[in-house]
Amino acid sequence: MDLNERFERALEKVQKAPRYTGGEMNTTVKEWDRCPLHFGFCFPDTYEIGMSHLGLKILYGLINRESWSLCERFFMPWTDMIALMKEEELPLLSMESRRPMNAFDVVGFTLQYEMSYSNILAMLEMGGIPLESRDRGENDPIVVAGGPCAFNPEPLADFIDAFMIGDGEDVMTELNRVILERKEKGLSREECLKNLAKLEGVYVPSLYQVTYHEDGTIASVKPTCPEAPASVKKRVVTDLNHTYYPEEFPVPYTEVVFDRIMLEIMRGCTRGCRFCQAGILYRPVRERSLEKLIDLAEKLQASTGYEEISLSSLSSGDYSCLPELIRELMRRMKEKRVSISLPSLRIDSVLKESLEETQQVRKTSLTFAPEAGTQRMRDVINKGVTEEDLLEKVRDAFEGGWSSVKLYFMSGLPTETTEDLDGIADLARKVVAEYFNVPKPQRAKGLRVTVSTSVFVPKPFTPFQWAAQDTIETVLKKQEHLKQVLNIRGVTFHWHEPYVSFLEACFARGDRRIGAVLKKAYEMGCILDGWNETFRFDKWMDAFRECGLDPAFYANRERTKDELLPWDHIDSGVTKQFLWHEKEKSDRTETTKDCRKGCNGCGLQRWKGVCAYANAGSV
Amino acid sequence: MRMLAVFEKGERIRHIGHLDIQRSVQRGLRRSGLPVAYSNGFNPHILVTFASALSTGACGKREIMDVTMEEDVSEQEFMEKMNRAMPPEMQLSEARAVDRKHSSLPPMLRAARYDLLIREEKYAARLIDAIPSMMARETIPAMRKTKTALKECDIKPLIFELNGEGKHLYATLVLTERESCKPGMLMEALCREANITEEVRVLITREALLGENEEGKLVPLETL
Numbered sequence: 114m115d116l117n118e119r120f121e122r123a124l125e126k127v128q129k130a131p132r133y134t135g136g137e138m139n140t141t142v143k144e145w146d147r148c149p150l151h152f153g154f155c156f157p158d159t160y161e162i163g164m165s166h167l168g169l170k171i172l173y174g175l176i177n178r179e180s181w182s183l184c185e186r187f188f189m190p191w192t193d194m195i196a197l198m199k200e201e202e203l204p205l206l207s208m209e210s211r212r213p214m215n216a217f218d219v220v221g222f223t224l225q226y227e228m229s230y231s232n233i234l235a236m237l238e239m240g241g242i243p244l245e246s247r248d249r250g251e252n253d254p255i256v257v258a259g260g261p262c263a264f265n266p267e268p269l270a271d272f273i274d275a276f277m278i279g280d281g282e283d284v285m286t287e288l289n290r291v292i293l294e295r296k297e298k299g300l301s302r303e304e305c306l307k308n309l310a311k312l313e314g315v316y317v318p319s320l321y322q323v324t325y326h327e328d329g330t331i332a333s334v335k336p337t338c339p340e341a342p343a344s345v346k347k348r349v350v351t352d353l354n355h356t357y358y359p360e361e362f363p364v365p366y367t368e369v370v371f372d373r374i375m376l377e378i379m380r381g382c383t384r385g386c387r388f389c390q391a392g393i394l395y396r397p398v399r400e401r402s403l404e405k406l407i408d409l410a411e412k413l414q415a416s417t418g419y420e421e422i423s424l425s426s427l428s429s430g431d432y433s434c435l436p437e438l439i440r441e442l443m444r445r446m447k448e449k450r451v452s453i454s455l456p457s458l459r460i461d462s463v464l465k466e467s468l469e470e471t472q473q474v475r476k477t478s479l480t481f482a483p484e485a486g487t488q489r490m491r492d493v494i495n496k497g498v499t500e501e502d503l504l505e506k507v508r509d510a511f512e513g514g515w516s517s518v519k520l521y522f523m524s525g526l527p528t529e530t531t532e533d534l535d536g537i538a539d540l541a542r543k544v545v546a547e548y549f550n551v552p553k554p555q556r557a558k559g560l561r562v563t564v565s566t567s568v569f570v571p572k573p574f575t576p577f578q579w580a581a582q583d584t585i586e587t588v589l590k591k592q593e594h595l596k597q598v599l600n601i602r603g604v605t606f607h608w609h610e611p612y613v614s615f616l617e618a619c620f621a622r623g624d625r626r627i628g629a630v631l632k633k634a635y636e637m638g639c640i641l642d643g644w645n646e647t648f649r650f651d652k653w654m655d656a657f658r659e660c661g662l663d664p665a666f667y668a669n670r671e672r673t674k675d676e677l678l679p680w681d682h683i684d685s686g687v688t689k690q691f692l693w694h695e696k697e698k699s700d701r702t703e704t705t706k707d708c709r710k711g712c713n714g715c716g717l718q719r720w721k722g723v724c725a726y727a728n729a730g731s732v
Numbered sequence: 733m734r735m736l737a738v739f740e741k742g743e744r745i746r747h748i749g750h751l752d753i754q755r756s757v758q759r760g761l762r763r764s765g766l767p768v769a770y771s772n773g774f775n776p777h778i779l780v781t782f783a784s785a786l787s788t789g790a791c792g793k794r795e796i797m798d799v800t801m802e803e804d805v806s807e808q809e810f811m812e813k814m815n816r817a818m819p820p821e822m823q824l825s826e827a828r829a830v831d832r833k834h835s836s837l838p839p840m841l842r843a844a845r846y847d848l849l850i851r852e853e854k855y856a857a858r859l860i861d862a863i864p865s866m867m868a869r870e871t872i873p874a875m876r877k878t879k880t881a882l883k884e885c886d887i888k889p890l891i892f893e894l895n896g897e898g899k900h901l902y903a904t905l906v907l908t909e910r911e912s913c914k915p916g917m918l919m920e921a922l923c924r925e926a927n928i929t930e931e932v933r934v935l936i937t938r939e940a941l942l943g944e945n946e947e948g949k950l951v952p953l954e955t956l
């Protein structure tokens with residue numbers, strides 16, 4: 114029976130078949146033989162998550178736009194499909210032309226969160242590609258990866274041939290050209306990898322050697338050939354207005370997590386919250402112009418038919434002409450019944466007027482992220498938000514007719530005490546009081562305050578990259594305490610299980626050796642670890658044991674200033690020295706100003722013409 | 733004005749459920765830029781209804797959407813704009829402009845014509861051979877799935893026509909707002925008649941939705 118027929122048979126039995134069938138509006142099925150370069154874009158999680166991801170839409174359009182390359186999508190199948198694929202002896206097939214992964218020249222994974230790593234191994238294996246780089250032959254695809262987690266590539270060093278560090282738009286095409294050249298000239302895999310290493314922003318882990326001290330910390334990381342640079346600089350796209358942005362998005366038939374137009378209004382953030390990795394990785398701040406955004410919004414609306422536009426960025430409230438943008442979008446979209454939503458609205462954005470305009474169209478619940486319960490703690494993490502700020506915005510919202518508010522906090526931040534936990538409850542209580550302060554006829558019915566606390570995970574390239582994560586025991590105790598103090602009328606409390614966060618902490622700051630744990634855990638059956646129903650913490654712990662590694666070494670150990678960190682040979686533009694300086698300020702509960710108000714000298718000022726706010730020579 | 737448009741649900745997307753088909757049509761209409769009418773309220777949606785929901789897993793050759801227009805447009809313009817706006821698996825083959833007062837379609841629905849492609853060839857001849865004896869029976873029992881349980885019913889009065897050729901069965905079955913014979917029920921009865929206990933896989937294609945004309949003849953619903 115041919116492949117297609119076996120696939121059809123699996124589809125008849127599987128749940129949620131539309132995840133696997135493709136054919137969505139605005140997807141592209143290019144003629145295979147007419148395109149010399151075949152790129153398989155792999156999202157290492159389910160279709161519903163992958164199709165919500167903006168990066169996929171950008172790169173999908175970008176690669177397909179070139180006459181010489183085509184891009185097809187792969188997603189992680191759910192467990193029932195995996196079982197059916199085994200039964201029917203089916204490889205993982207692309208969504209477009211239903212070809213197996215090993216028929217492609219390049220397969221590229223996007224690394225959005227550490228808990229998707231086991232899915233990468235699963236997809237490679239189902240795709241018929243050897244798991245480890247060193248086992249791949251001349252006919253196997255080149256396996257690449259990019260995205261925020263690529264900034265610490267070491268845990269995946271055994272499995273990924275080349276990493277793209279930083280903004281993908283430019284380097285993607287350069288990388289594809291190098292791989293096309295290999296194909297045309299019949300270059301060996303090794304030659305091709307060396308050529309890739311010469312591209313700015315590309316890291317080829319097999320060209321580096323790592324040595325360790327007796328205590329398990331890293332002694333050295335050295336390139337083993339002249340093509341590989343000692344330090345790999347991230348790529349930065351300097352002008353978003355002249356950078357590719359798709360004018361159409363694929364529109365899934367079924368509902369996905371973010372089922373709407375995402376308009377990236379800017380990249381980067383100048384706030385300098387000390388726990389935030391994205392805030393460092395995506396520096397500097399770059400805005401798209403109002404005109405460009407309006408133009409994109411209209412084109413995307415016409416090509417997708419979506420009924421909602423969301424503005425996407427790390428800190429939309431900081432966009433310099435946000436009120437104008439929202440007003441203009443609303444004016445143009447009103448006729449078309451398209452609503453505008455602001456997902457990451459920060460509580461210190463001056464937006465009362467726009468808030469009032471938003472409600473014309475739809476009243477969603479408002480989200481605030483004070484992150485910590487006391488001013489002291491917020492100063493430690495440099496979250497430039499005061500209680501008065503928050504309460505004022507909440508009051509505005511309640512007066513404006515909202516009745517549903519979500520508050521996000523982190524627990525386990527460095528120096529956190531019981532007082533800081535109690536502060537979370539105090540804040541929630543004050544928010545509730547604000548609601549009841551609005552006269553009854555004026556306020557909307559049905560107060561709902563949701564408090565969510567996540568477990569703090571120290572991340573590379575942040576001032577907390579040296580910090581220890583709370584042990585699972587401590588986290589559980591703190592959560593118990595929070596549950597008690599948050600037993601408040603009108604307040605619902607959500608918390609995250611500490612086990613996933615613990616593992617996330619291991620892999621976020623893992624070194625090359627932890628790759629063996631990943632492989633072992635995968636072999637023991639760990640996949641889809643981002644999902645409660647499939648996450649198996651005990652197996653992960655078994656895998657650590659069998660590999661002779663201690664997870665606490667990665668998660669719960671405080672690093673010293675002079676320790677060589679696994680990602681130190683990746684240059685994010687922000688210097689280690691700056692991060693240490695920030696860590697020391699945090700220890701002293703000192704804050705650092707938003708760098709739009711004056712450059713803080715994070716290190717990017719060293720790169721000419723990259724940061725518009727940079728002020729060379731400071732600090 | 734309302735536009736009755738005939739569209740396809742292609743094989744590739746046959747596992748898409750009715751709710752998702754509805755949403756895809758909504759979005760297609762939005763992309764088309766046609767002057768469609770919207771409902772009022774916080775979440776305005778386009779006034780479009782469907783003659784009948786098609787089950788998940790089945791293809792449709794001539795499904796019907798019923799779109800209320802804000803302004804009049806020609807049938808040709810509607811077709812052109814929609815076919816540019818709809819994915820390849822959901823193209824339109826016909827459109828007919830009717831008056832806003834034209835009766836709504838679901839109550840006029842009488843039957844549907846199906847093409848059932850038998851995937852396992854070895855069973856095709858046996859199934860086709862079993863048709864005459866099954867149809868000669870006084871009653872043809874089958875199980876009807878309700879929301880809560882399985883109920884036995886007689887489908888004999890629900891079969892207008894049934895024959896077969898090669899790997900195909902062709903059936904015209906009752907489909908109204910009140911009662912219907914699903915192709916699955918027919919297959920169950922026919923397999924029993926042919927003494928086949930294994931599961932027989934069929935690809936279901938709904939070929940046409942039918943209503944009754946003044947002479948009491950079954951004709952395509954969109955022409956009424």
Ligand code: SF4
Pocket residue numbers: 383396397398708709711712713714715716717718724725726727728
């Ligand atoms: S170079 Fe200065 S202005 Fe630019 S991101 Fe760094 S601190 Fe901010």
